[in-house]
Structure formats: C-alpha cells, structure tokens
Amino acid sequence: MAETKLEGREAKKKRRAVGSGGESSKEVGGGGDGGEEEKMWMDPMVALGPDILTRIMEFLDARSVARSVVVSRAWYQVATSDHIWSSKCEELWKGKAHIPRVSMLRGVSKLEAYSLSFKDGKRKRIMxxxxxxxxxxxxxxxxxxxxxxxxxxxxxxxxxxxxxxxxxxxxxxxxxxxxxxxxxxxxxxxxxxxxxxxxxxxxxxxxxxxxxxxxxxxxxxxxxxxxxxxxxxxxxxxxxxxxxxxxxxxx
Missing domain, CATH: 2.40.128 (Lipocalin)
Structure with a gap:
C-alpha cells in the first residue's frame, strides 16, 4: 500500500513537470516528510534577452542595478554597461553645483564615475x-x-x-x-x-x-x-x- 502511494506521488510529480514547461521548468523536493516543492525559475537573461533586460534596468534605481552585477557573468556585462550608467550619472548630477573632478578622469567607466561621485558627495572635508x-x-x-x-x-x-x-x-x-x-x-x-x-x-x-x-x-x-x-x-x-x-x- 505504501509503495502504491509512493509511485502515485512520483507519477504526479512527472505530470506536473511536463505540464509546466518540460526541462526549462523543473521541480525539486524540498525535503521532509511533506515533500515541500519549489519551482526553479528561468533566468530573465535567457527568457528576455540582453536588449530587453537593458531596457528594464534603465528604469531601476542605481542601487538595484549595482546589486544585479553579481548575478552572473552575462548580467555583469549588461549591468555595468556605459549605456545604463550614463543616464544614472546624469540623474545623480542633476541640480548639483559641482561634479567631482575624479569622476571626469579619462578611462573611468560610467559605473565608476557614478560610484566616485556618490562617495565624494558625502565628503565633508574641503581640499x-x-x-x-x-x-x-x-x-x-x-x-x-x-x-x-x-x-x-x-x-x-x-x-x-x-x-x-x-x-x-x-x-x-x-x-x-x-x-x-x-x-x-x-x-x-x-x-x-x-x-x-x-x-x-x-x-x-x-x-x-x-x-x-x-x-x-x-x-x-x-x-x-x-x-x-x-x-x-x-x-x-x-x-x-x-x-x-x-x-x-x-x-
């Protein structure tokens, strides 16, 4: 009787996996007697592509974009692009009387320019x-x-x-x-x-x-x-x- 229930549960898992997207959407057991399950999501980079993900990141705040840098190598390439951080720099600098000289150095990426400007803006010691x-x-x-x-x-x-x-x-x-x-x-x-x-x-x-x-x-x-x-x-x-x-x- 116990074996019959176990086989039925395994068959139910397979049907759910096939009905929810085959290999791209898998289920893994959560452990314990209850067999708690959680679904593995598809990477938005794969599902949407870098172009659409770039457009999405343009609407995110700078902190959220910076945090996405560590997701994967593909996310890093998008989240550190000058295209995204140029607009973030302009937002940060808007209404400011002075832009830190260090952020204007040749070869500094736009992400670095933002980070250096943000840090310098908190400086209280005059030089x-x-x-x-x-x-x-x-x-x-x-x-x-x-x-x-x-x-x-x-x-x-x-x-x-x-x-x-x-x-x-x-x-x-x-x-x-x-x-x-x-x-x-x-x-x-x-x-x-x-x-x-x-x-x-x-x-x-x-x-x-x-x-x-x-x-x-x-x-x-x-x-x-x-x-x-x-x-x-x-x-x-x-x-x-x-x-x-x-x-x-x-x-």
Whole structure:
C-alpha cells in the first residue's frame, strides 16, 4: 500500500513537470516528510534577452542595478554597461553645483564615475582643489563694520556679491574693480585635525590672520565658508552648460 502511494506521488510529480514547461521548468523536493516543492525559475537573461533586460534596468534605481552585477557573468556585462550608467550619472548630477573632478578622469567607466561621485558627495572635508576649482561669491555678514557693508554692492543693492579666487600657490585674488580688496597680499590655509578613526575634530579655512571660517558642504555639493565677518559660497562655473562644473561631460 505504501509503495502504491509512493509511485502515485512520483507519477504526479512527472505530470506536473511536463505540464509546466518540460526541462526549462523543473521541480525539486524540498525535503521532509511533506515533500515541500519549489519551482526553479528561468533566468530573465535567457527568457528576455540582453536588449530587453537593458531596457528594464534603465528604469531601476542605481542601487538595484549595482546589486544585479553579481548575478552572473552575462548580467555583469549588461549591468555595468556605459549605456545604463550614463543616464544614472546624469540623474545623480542633476541640480548639483559641482561634479567631482575624479569622476571626469579619462578611462573611468560610467559605473565608476557614478560610484566616485556618490562617495565624494558625502565628503565633508574641503581640499585645495575644491577651493581652486571654483569661483567664490564673497559678501560681508551683518555683524561686520558698517564701513565694510557700505563697500559691499550686495548690501547696497547696487550689484551682485563680490568674487574671490583661490590659487594653487596658496594665494587669493579678487576682481580688479573690487573696492574692498585694495590690492593687498592674501594667503589661505586649510586646517584639519582628527579625533581618531577618521573623525574630524576641527576643520576650517583661514585667510591671512583673519578669524577662521567654518566649512559646510551643501546638498548640491557646493561649499560654504563663513565666520562672523564675512561669507564665501562656491558657485557653478558660469561657462558650463546646465550650471554645473568644473567639467560637465558630453557623453
């Protein structure tokens, strides 16, 4: 009697396997007395093909596409293609004031460009390249002496904020028509100290012997420097299409 039931169960399994797609859809026993079964699915790469799977991945978020890289070698080739990651980079960079220079290096794949940009966007420590790559708006704070405020066109409403320029040799300059600048020599320095394990304890930028400026990285990846007297804000390079910089790529 027991053998008859076993044979009937085996025959039932075979009928189900044939009716559900033959060799491309198989069933395997799940073990245990209940014989729990689970169906093996066909690889979407085989069922749909790389072209359709590429179109599907274009609609996925970057994290989901990145996770699919480890599925198989065929999935890796699709999920790491520049075609997919070019659009992901554009989505990531949209509305950003600055695009990290490291993501623009020759030979960097679009997946690497995305990864490097995403990681750099979380960086809070300002570097010399950050200071030198961009033009900076400069204006006085409300707490500055009234004489200085009267020289600031943005406070008087007679023009836009003044501009400052940082240079690789550690110097700083201004526009020739800047009434505040006066042609004096100016040097900048970046000071960073750590508590341990990479945690920053103190981080500021200083111009000559003026009060140190606090450093803030904004959501659009621009930088803000300020103390009680004046304020700096990095601005996108005006010559770059879309208001990004320093080197918005053309794919």
């Amino acid at each position: 010399k390249d950050d200071l030198c790559d961009h033009v900076w708006e400069f204006r006085f704070q409300k707490s500055a002496p009234e004489y200085w405020l009267n020289l600031d066109p943005s406070w008087k409403g007679s023009g836009p904020p003044m501009r400052r320029y940082f240079h690789p040799d550690g110097s700083q300059t201004a526009d020739p028509t800047d009434q505040v600048w006066g042609g004096h020599e100016s040097q900048f320095s970046i000071v960073t100290s750590y508590v341990g394990n990479g945690e920053i304890r103190e981080h500021y930028v200083r111009i000559n012997r003026w009060p140190p400026m606090t450093v803030i990285r904004k959501e659009d990846w621009s930088w803000e420097l300020f103390n009680k007297l004046y304020h700096y804000n990095s601005i996108p390079d005006a010559s770059k299409e879309g208001g990004t910089g320093p080197c918005f790529p053309v794919w």
